[in-house]
Amino acid sequence: MGYRVVVAGATGNVGREMLAILAEREFPVDELAVLASARSQGTPIEFGDSGKVVKVQNIENFDWKGWDIALFAVGSEATQKYAPIAAAAGCTVIDNSSLFRMDPDVPLVVPEVNPDAIDLYTKKNIIANPNCSTAQLVVALKPLHDAAKIKRVVVTTYQSVSGAGKAGMDELFEQSRAIFVGDPIEPKKFTKQIAFNIIPHIDVFLDDGFTKEEWKMVVETKKIVDPKIKLVATCARVPVFVSHAEAVSIEFENELSADQAREILREAPGVMVVDKHEDGGYITPVEAVGEFATYVSRIREDPTVDNGLVIWVVSDNLRKGAALNAVQIAELLGRRHLKKG
Structure with a gap:
């Protein structure tokens, strides 16, 4: 026996990816509802390879009673309005926005990293999905932290335009085309030209000079892995359509060699090690899509600090950074709390 599942924001990049992953992982869906704003009402969306078509419903007047799980990919403003309504009706919300991530009564979960945290979901009937750049980072950090205890992390991200939604992807395509044909370029979604460029700015600036994206990585890593970890981040947008990459320097309390780290990561859930010291012996964003x-x-030792390593981390941000993690949370929730049959 399966679940009655809602995907809110089903017409967006992440919502569509959620539907694809639910089908790919054969999540036990007995009934599916797909929601979006009024302007998308009635839009047909395919689910899985069976050819099944589900029509988009208006989130504004959707009746949440009797539904088990809702995957939200609608942004913070809509989430603030509709997630509490769904949760109060008994539908457990798994939210991809930043709205609830730092709420002490809402667990922030990456199933490979802190599965036990999900047990706190009953306080508000809401579970938060972390920021895309944080999700892939903590999957790599946690097994190393368990082995040698991380003191400090310095991370530089190279984040794809899909992290800014369809408008970001469209802008990269349109600007790239404009450059080739000699048309003028006018940034709209991003603050500067993104085609053939790098922008060291994601989200709004804070008073201390860091951006909110960088702040998210700090506070979310602390909440998910260990509040004692010191982390500093520089987040940059790069002209890549999908997948985020991160250069990560880690300082440990205890000694950990590169060979030991390699073996630990090979056994870690959700991690795939591709580390050959030769041309092409590494993963790039296009290969992770x-x-x-x-x-x-x-994976290599950092000679500038005691007990330091440097690693390169790449993941599909629409998958592990958003939709996949949300579906994995739903699977974990089902195993631990919503067992049926």
Whole structure:
């Protein structure tokens, strides 16, 4: 016996990916509802390979009673309005926005990293999905932290335009085309030209000079892995359509060699190690597209600190960074709390 599942924001990049992953992983869906704003009402959306078509319903007047799980990919403003309504009706919300991540009564969950945290979901009947750049980072950090206790992390991200939604992807395509044909370029979604460029700015600036994206990585890593970890981040947007990459320097309390780290990561859930010291012996963003794994490459010892390592982490941000993690949370929730049959 399966679940009655809602996907809110089903017409967006992440919502569509959620539907694809529910089908790919054969999540036990007895009944499916797909929601979006009024302007998308009636839009047909295919679910799985069977050719099944589900029509979009208006989230504004949807009746949440009797539904088991709702995967939300609608942004913070709509989430603030509709998630509490769904949760109060008995439908457990798994939210992809940043709204509830730092709420002490809402668990922030990456199933490979802190599965036990999900047990706190009953306080508000809401579970938060972390930021895309955080999700892949903590999957790589947690097994190393368990082995040698992380003191400090310095991370630079190279984040794809899909993290900014369809508008970000469209802008990269349109600007790239404009450059080739000699048309003028006018940034709209991003603050500067993104085609053939790098923008060291994601989300709004805070008073201390860091951006909110960088702040999210700090506070979310602390909540998910260990509040004692010190972390500093520089987040950059790069002209890549899908998949985020991260250069990560880690300082440990205890000694951990590159060979030991390599073996630990090979056994870690959700991690795939591709680390050959030769041309092409590493993973790049295009190779991670459509994959479930968080890839770790370029594992090496840092000679500038005691007990330091440097690694390269790549993952499909629409999958592990958003939709896949949400579905994995739903699977975990089902196993631990919503057992049926």
